[in-house]
Amino acid sequence: MEDYTVAVATGTSAYSGTNNYIFLTLVGEKGESERTLLDNPGLDFCRGAVDKYKVTSPSPLGSLLLVRLEKQRYWVEDNWFCRYVTVEHFGGDTVVFPCYRWLIGNVNLEIRQGTAKTLRDESIAQLLAHRRTELQERQKIYSLLELSLKKLVMMFGKSWSDLDDFKQIFWKLKSPIAEYCMEHWKEDWFFGYQCLNGSNPRMIQRCKKLPENFPVTSDMVQSSMAPRTNMDKELKEGNVYLLDYAILDGIPTNTIKGKPQYIAAPLCLLYQHPDNGLIPIAIQLEQTPGLNTPIFLPRDPPLAWLLAKIWVRHAEFQVFQVLSHLLRTHLVIEVFCVATQRQLPAVHPIYKLLAPHLRYTLEINTRGRTQLISADGIFKRVVSTGGDGVLVLAQREFKMLTYRSLQPYNDFSDRGVSRLPHYYYREHSLMLWEAIHSFVSGMVSLYYQSDHDVQEDVELQAWIGDITQKGMAELPSFGLPNKLSTREELSTLLAVAIFTSTVQHAATNNGQFDWCSWVPNTPCTMRQPPPTDKGATMEMIMASLPDVSQSCLQMAITWHLGRAQPDAIPLGQYTEEHFTEAPAVELISGFRTELEKIEADILSQNEGLELQYLFLLPSHIENSITI
Template sequence: MLENLRSLSCSAKNYLKVSNTGDDTKRVTYLVSIKTGDMKFAGTDANVYFRITGVGGGETSRIKLDNTFRDDFERGATDKFKVKLEDIGTPTLIQLEVDHTGLFADWFASMVTVQKSGESKIYEFPVFSWIEGLHVACHGEACLPQDEHNPVIIRFRKTQLAKRRHIYKWRNKENANASGMPGFIAASSHADLPRDIQFTDGLYKDFEESNGVAFMHILQDKVHGLAGDSKEKWESLEEMSRVLGNSRIPKAKNFKVEWPKDEEFGRQMMNGCSPNLLRQCKDLPTNLKVTEDMIKECLDPGRTLQKEIAAGKLFIADCSIAQGIKQKKECVPICLLYQNQKGDLKPIAVQLQQDGVQSLIVTPADGEYDWILAKMYFRCAESNIQQIVVRMLHTHFVLEPFAIAMMRCLSSRHPIFKLLYPHLQYVCAATTIARSSLLSKKGIFDKLLTYETGGCNQLLKKAYTTFNIKDIDVVAKFKTNGTELLSNYHYRDDATALFQCIAKYVSSMIGLYYTSDMSVCNDMELQQFIHETHTEGFAWQDGNSHGCPKSFTRPHELVDLFTLIIFTSTCQHSAVNSGQFEIFMHPLTAPFSLSKSPPTSKGSASLQTVISSLPEKRKCLAQIDLVHAFSKKYEDQAYLGSFPGTNLRLFVEPMVQQVMNDFQKSLKEISGKINERNKKLTSGYDSLLPQNVPTGVTV
């Protein structure tokens, strides 16, 4: 049936075909090749029209592209056409137009190439856009605006940016969500976003169907009848194991039920989803009332607390950022960890509140279940900070101003647009969904996390008040936090290697186009980009720029900032996002909330106390559902290990291709080292394996 409908649509195209007119002696033959996108629903059955503009501004006739008895413009297909049109000299612009006829009218065009008969040169026109009506694309060579001399291209750049500024708008500053946050895009829902920065159907639809918006959890339907009434409490560990072990529930690839083990706790703190929370304990904080007697049994023989502090063997993970945020069951813990002679990092004390005088302090020397319960309350607090601060703020919201300014200020001809677009394309989609579904009043986070209604946004804004762009420089943070020599810290090793690889790549790209300080200063599109990011994105409310520069003066400033942006949107986002299912799928490991207030005494906890402290079954299943949606791989996702491939090839110059080839070679070497290391580990770390790292922020 579908094929018959498509055939009818194809016949209609033939019937409506626009014929060539004019004197054939003044015409030449062009070979036109058009690549349709690979994502879901990229193909079209609409009529597609085509026109070329030459270097001098002359235009060819408008012609309909159609191969007789062929279904053109199907998903992933490359269609070739021989057309006889006026000789307009060097092809400079192309126009694509769809008339929205047919049953499948939407169309995503990736790349167009044009070759004149008798010439060997092929002109490439990167499009990578949804075509809605008329779309104009320019020849693909990148160029700084001050180096453009052709009036046709200068006019194209100005027209394109004027159109984009009309489409991509900053939020109204009076918006209730604007205060205390970085600037964001004017869109109340994902559907309100410009089409080119919306998630593709293969990303958004799959996410929407697996994420359980407004507690309509598909996963809960799957387990209906397995766990009984989902509003009830868990009765036993056996019941939980039976439900979570059911074949209808997704399994984490490397998940092992080792939640009670201190070694596993330490591994997850280093190589889990909050890998930057650790800092070296150079002196016990005054509010952490841990004594030698409390933890002496946890230290290596002959060692003392002060000796191990001096040796750099003690570390702190502090949840104090949540102090003052209203919680359903208030707990703002501090955890003291110790790396022993074997290289194992283990927790040795958990203080359940910031006030050490009145707070309970629990150590492994206390009862087994007192210790398990204390670790569980700490992981609950840490997992909430991970969702709101580590993930949403540091890898989503602080990138949004750059993404908006990029679309408003940098032409598609600009090398910085081509450099950043693959990594920032979906940032606004992710943040808009977060605001409308996750962080909205009584939204998913209000229902799942430990904070009272509105607490998530309160924490977000509190964390942003002290945020600085330098905070996303994770390599610098390893030194600041004193974790450079921490053993088995695979996240640090992989992140450092990838950061250096990206820095080298960005430096090479910048060096191709910016040969002096003057070339940076004279680039008005670039200066407008950073000025708008600074003014509208960060300093808009109180003048606090949060470390964002207002202008650029030297090429190395571009290298530094764009390395941070690309690393954060790819590697850091993967590190704090992709491993969520493995870490959070077991409620005993890191629950998003707990049903009881933290203990105030020791000696009476049992396994049943631990089980009864967990949230009801419905919330546990919802937590699994959500983190599965966050960390799963989606059909249309592209990965750093294959970047840029053919899916988003914006640069066409051979000199750039060499830089990208070198980048790919370096990534391949990093992959090899990670794979070799993981073969020797009981629990491998592959969140930063380049072939697992998305090319940009997704969900």
């Protein structure tokens, strides 16, 4: 009888642990050990644990070749991430068997010890067979990956069987943040982090008073708050925030291949916890409360809470892509493009100033209309607001659009988020706004000696008239006057145009692959209606999330739209030298110097951060909207 001491290490990320049955068998040159049940379900294999066991073999095994792990369901399915297994024989060395894989469902997995070997170093027939089998399995996966955006798109209607299956399209295209997202997307702090620094960082607002249609009571959220406080106190102190997706209420939903898709209009309450950061504490998935519209809480069953957060993130995809990205950057800047082309000659200083920041925007917008949001475009094929929903949603936002909201200081103040910690989007965008506004003011002062000069510039006044009376004609509350009266008004308007076409576009565009490529984190569509109770199951979640085809298209879209362009021109780099006079050239040089300082400041702020926010590095910001 031979005894072995076995240590099994469970993953450290959220939900890595399991309460399922885990069996282990040691496979050696001379035979196999007993098939050993390693734990009592629920006691071992916790997140980050390294559990030790005794495994017995009726006879000596000789050199250890493989460790066979088996996971079997106990009560409910519960996935498990195994980091490694170590095996120690009495008086012998400890052998390490790396794993670093998920075991999903009832599954067997054989792993080898960590010593690297080329094929020519392999001599044992059993290990050669194992090697060959492993390669065959990998080749199937990689063949699938190579065809993922061609072949899988044709697999319409086929659902994934488990959350981990999304890795089949995730492995080929990835980024450090996307991988981080894959590991942490279920965690509440990460949900809150994305409200501040994700692809739509301007949705969150301070909640001074709970909305009447969101009947959250203090008792509901007390367990989520710090000790010795309550909801009323935290509301008064400005530590409660709100995501309100009322704009999605009643939006027409898409039908894809004859199957209806679904949209919710959630309300999500968040709390700035002194220790845990910004975390969600209550979610209602529709605007009208009632028996069939429960308020989901962190203390609810984990899958119910997870599904509620997925629905909020699904709403986020719609608002981010259609409103924050398309409408508030692409289409707003299109108004400036058309007005500038129609009203300012090439010799005009404002034309020269704006031209580099309007480059290719009309072209990309035209392509977007024909390829993305057209009747047969990608949105219609994959997004729950595709078709009429996109148009209705954009029209709703357009009617509410204000000039004030395009100015970052006003935006942060009006949303009541000036005090939120770790709001890197706010900090970086304000630095960049100051740099842009200072540069533009210098240029305006160079060519306009007084406010009177602004008022008397007929071409300039025709330009602002074109913007307000044609581009924003249906917006009586937009808030931009039909005439420019002062140099400061002109400077602010030009800063808004340049900031929107550079910084704001980068904030929403540059990270969309990072935040959306792990599809469960920000799904493009939902195939089942929002839950009306808290009895969520994994089967319900998988049936709701995008299918194989939709997931592939979502990854393709976000990669294509968010990738760095090979010929991108960074902010402040004017390859086309419209200005030749020395004072203007000096101002441009000063602007570049200021951007270099901001670059250094942002890099310094990110030193040591596990999750870095680099989307607004000046070197990562394009000088115009070209994608």
